[in-house]
């Protein structure tokens with residue numbers, strides 16, 4: 001099989017196409033003949049060697065759709081140890097879900113990893129209600145643009161942060177009530193309304209400024225970081241502001257197979273009903289994984305980036 005392989009940690013140019021032996025299904029694993037692989041910001045961290053470093057040469061990529069080898073069914077799968085940027089993947093059987101007929105491969109891929117993150121950050125952790133004013137950071141991104149739609153569907157007022165006019169117009173089209181330039185030097189001051197819930201996938205000054213802007217009893221859900229930021233929270237400040245900071249990591253959903261399956265089904269149902277629509281922000285050949293990473297890091301993408309693993313150039 002062909003795969004996009006990294007042989008060193010570094011910039012987007014570390015990817016190269018290589019012919020590899022296909023993975024073997026060990027105990028509890030299933031083989032998927034991959035059609036599309038997803039790109040996630042976490043892959044950028046992995047590629048740079050900023051997260052737990054995979055052995056080299058290595059294949060990154062955390063989400064795929066394709067056909068389950070055992071029965072030919074159309075499935076989506078999450079791969080916690082990578083292996084997605086390849087024509088064949090071995091996935092934990094518990095993390096392989098069948099895709100309903102009414103959901104396309106692209107939509108299934110886009111609403112699984114990033115949709116689960118948006119859903120659980122917003123609902124399970126954030127406990128969103130129709131009374132909330134929700135700020136979504138990186139709102140045009142893979143997670144963010146789904147969170148905007150889900151927050152709207154929950155009846156909340158939604159403010160989306162994004163770095164370009166085009167992205168902000170996209171957010172307005174999704175139903176965001178207001179938008180803010182994510183490069184504004186003082187994000188709190190740029191808001192016309194006081195937020196009660198911040199969904200933050202960026203960290204650093206974005207996290208600090210938006211958390212500081214919360215109404216009393218408001219909360220921030222921190223689900224991601226871009227760049228090399230390490231945020232700390234002073235408990236005294238939480239007490240005096242009467243605000244909370246909650247974390248979210250998708251692994252905790254994957255640890256609970258029933259929760260994972262039920263929430264994946266819910267997202268597929270919303271997708272099938274047209275109530276949650278992922279934007280496919282870029283479709284790249286297998287040889288274009290490096291370009292997809294470069295585009296993501298350059299902040300020029302909106303929505304979900306997908307790799308057509310059977311297209312080579």
Ligand SMILES: NC(=O)c1ccc[n+]([C@@H]2O[C@H](COP(=O)([O-])OP(=O)(O)OC[C@H]3O[C@@H](n4cnc5c(N)ncnc54)[C@H](OP(=O)(O)O)[C@@H]3O)[C@@H](O)[C@H]2O)c1
Pocket residue numbers: 039040041042113114117138139140141142143144161162163164167182183201202223224225226227248249250251296297298299300301303
């Ligand atoms: N907790 C979990 O289990 C989990 C699961 C999935 C994803 N995540 C996290 O969710 C976040 C979003 O992931 P994603 O895959 O959907 O990515 P994404 O949002 O599509 O892309 C990242 C976005 O971050 C914004 N950004 C702000 N500062 C940036 C900077 N210095 N460099 C690059 N981008 C910057 C950009 O939007 P603007 O240019 O519009 O500002 C960019 O489009 C990431 O932090 C990711 O690690 C967490």
